[in-house]
Amino acid sequence: MEIKKVCVLGAGLMGNGIAQVCAQAGYEVSMRDIEQRFVDGGMNTIKKNLSRDAEKGKITKEQMDAILGRIKPTLDMKERQLAQMWWSKLLLKLWL
Numbered sequence: 049m050e051i052k053k054v055c056v057l058g059a060g061l062m063g064n065g066i067a068q069v070c071a072q073a074g075y076e077v078s079m080r081d082i083e084q085r086f087v088d089g090g091m092n093t094i095k096k097n098l099s100r101d102a103e104k105g106k107i108t109k110e111q112m113d114a115i116l117g118r119i120k121p122t123l124d125m126k127e128r129q130l131a132q133m134w135w136s137k138l139l140l141k142l143w144l
């Protein structure tokens with residue numbers, strides 16, 4: 049089974065880091081949390097991390113924009129259903 053999309057439940061410390069790594073690996077990512085302020089916080093952390101990498105020359109500005117473009121912050125549980133379920137379950141196990 050080819051993985052095309054990943055859903056990360058939780059945009060906190062672990063969640064935004066996992067979302068960033070998955071997007072950097074080329075996957076489309078839905079990062080879901082329960083309140084807008086949490087998904088905003090997760091996206092801000094990812095942007096800060098990628099900006100730092102760009103400033104150090106580790107990635108280009110174009111790569112940074114492409115990575116950010118693959119991450120969709122959401123409050124919608126339906127996004128989870130669109131993802132490959134076994135992968136979601138694997139991530140859930142990491143949370144437990």
Ligand SMILES: NC(=O)c1ccc[n+]([C@@H]2O[C@H](COP(=O)([O-])OP(=O)(O)OC[C@H]3O[C@@H](n4cnc5c(N)ncnc54)[C@H](O)[C@@H]3O)[C@@H](O)[C@H]2O)c1
Pocket residue numbers: 057058059060061062063080081082083086142143144
């Ligand atoms: N931080 C670590 O080093 C670490 C290491 C190993 C395991 N863990 C585990 O990973 C999990 C997350 O840790 P963290 O440090 O990212 O915590 P965190 O508090 O930074 O983030 C957790 C996020 O999950 C969100 N959340 C809660 N219920 C949700 C739901 N139903 N759907 C979607 N999002 C929901 C919260 O709003 C919060 O933003 C915890 O269970 C923790 O024990 C953390």
